[in-house]
Amino acid sequence: MPRFVTFSRNVFIPLTNICRNNCAYCGFRCDIRHPEAKLLSPPEVKDILTRGARAGCSEALFTFGEKPEEVRGFREWLLRLGYDSIIDYLAEMCRLSIRIGLLPHSNPGLLEGSELEKLKPYNASMGLMLETVGIIKAHESCMGKVPTVRIKTIETAGKLRIPFTTGILVGIGETREDRVNSIQKIRELHERFGHIQEVIIQNFVPKARTRMALHQAPGLEEMKSTVSMAREMLPSDVAIQVSPNLISPGELVRCGASDLGGISPETIDYINPESPWPGISELQAMVDIPLRERLPIYPQYIKKKWYSKEISPLIMELSDAEGFRKTYK
Numbered sequence: 001m002p003r004f005v006t007f008s009r010n011v012f013i014p015l016t017n018i019c020r021n022n023c024a025y026c027g028f029r030c031d032i033r034h035p036e037a038k039l040l041s042p043p044e045v046k047d048i049l050t051r052g053a054r055a056g057c058s059e060a061l062f063t064f065g066e067k068p069e070e071v072r073g074f075r076e077w078l079l080r081l082g083y084d085s086i087i088d089y090l091a092e093m094c095r096l097s098i099r100i101g102l103l104p105h106s107n108p109g110l111l112e113g114s115e116l117e118k119l120k121p122y123n124a125s126m127g128l129m130l131e132t133v134g135i136i137k138a139h140e141s142c143m144g145k146v147p148t149v150r151i152k153t154i155e156t157a158g159k160l161r162i163p164f165t166t167g168i169l170v171g172i173g174e175t176r177e178d179r180v181n182s183i184q185k186i187r188e189l190h191e192r193f194g195h196i197q198e199v200i201i202q203n204f205v206p207k208a209r210t211r212m213a214l215h216q217a218p219g220l221e222e223m224k225s226t227v228s229m230a231r232e233m234l235p236s237d238v239a240i241q242v243s244p245n246l247i248s249p250g251e252l253v254r255c256g257a258s259d260l261g262g263i264s265p266e267t268i269d270y271i272n273p274e275s276p277w278p279g280i281s282e283l284q285a286m287v288d289i290p291l292r293e294r295l296p297i298y299p300q301y302i303k304k305k306w307y308s309k310e311i312s313p314l315i316m317e318l319s320d321a322e323g324f325r326k327t328y329k
């Protein structure tokens with residue numbers, strides 16, 4: 001069992017809920033003609049960032065649907081904001097985040113090498129869930145969910161020395177063997193590039209009005225055995241993260257989970273809006289060991305200086321001597 005369990009204090013910024021994929025379990029994506037289709041404007045993003053800074057957050061988590069420009073009508077929408085690419089818009093919002101005092105962590109789906117290079121200077125870390133190396137029904141007709149192309153993005157991030165978060169989804173129709181193979185693949189990528197800072201083991205939660213609304217969620221025992229398997233297979237410098245708004249983390253920490261992810265005092269989990277974040281004191285009550293706040297970049301990557309000159313002053317301002325979050329009062 002680790003000496004402490006980490007978390008970060010963040011705001012969640014879903015730039016758009018338009019996505020070219022259509023995963024069977026997704027309750028986030030919206031049809032572009034639907035009244036709830038969203039593209040946050042710069043003032044809306046600024047408002048979230050400002051509230052986050054006031055609430056003591058250190059991280060801005062930018063996540064949104066994959067390659068939304070491939071959805072007819074989206075590019076015109078984006079052009080009205082003055083951008084012809086969502087990645088250019090994201091880079092601008094990351095710069096805004098740094099000016100306001102929050103370290104960006106972007107998780108925008110599949111990215112080309114040139115897009116990763118564009119975002120790298122303005123991100124403390126980035127992420128892409130591998131999800132599974134299995135070929136599953138839930139990902140039918142989702143071109144972004146082909147395992148080899150996801151591996152390619154994670155690999156390119158490694159070549160660019162971007163501290164990276166990835167993970168697997170448990171219970172979306174994959175087999176246990178798929179889970180082992182997925183963790184094995186992540187281990188291989190980390191052995192080659194040394195860039196995987198954390199691996200999320202996320203339990204599937206059925207969402208109303210989705211094609212998997214009646215699909216059974218994995219139980220605690222299944223999650224415990226998956227966390228134990230991942231802990232055994234991954235090197236000790238890679239943290240295992242579980243999501244405390246989706247599953248009670250106490251027993252999973254005893255199995256080797258060492259991180260509880262981003263907890264937001266200001267925004268909801270837009271991917272799982274029915275599952276509120278616990279408050280920090282509730283979170284502490286869920287685990288047997290002390291909590292320790294971290295930044296979106298893990299201490300070992302601060303020590304190795306895997307960050308740009310653009311983001312360096314903010315990392316120095318927010319981190320303590322060990323590379324965790326300076327005590328926030």
Ligand code: SF4
Binds near residue numbers: 022028
């Ligand atoms: S899960 Fe992600 S990639 Fe799949 S449809 Fe939803 S937003 Fe798109």
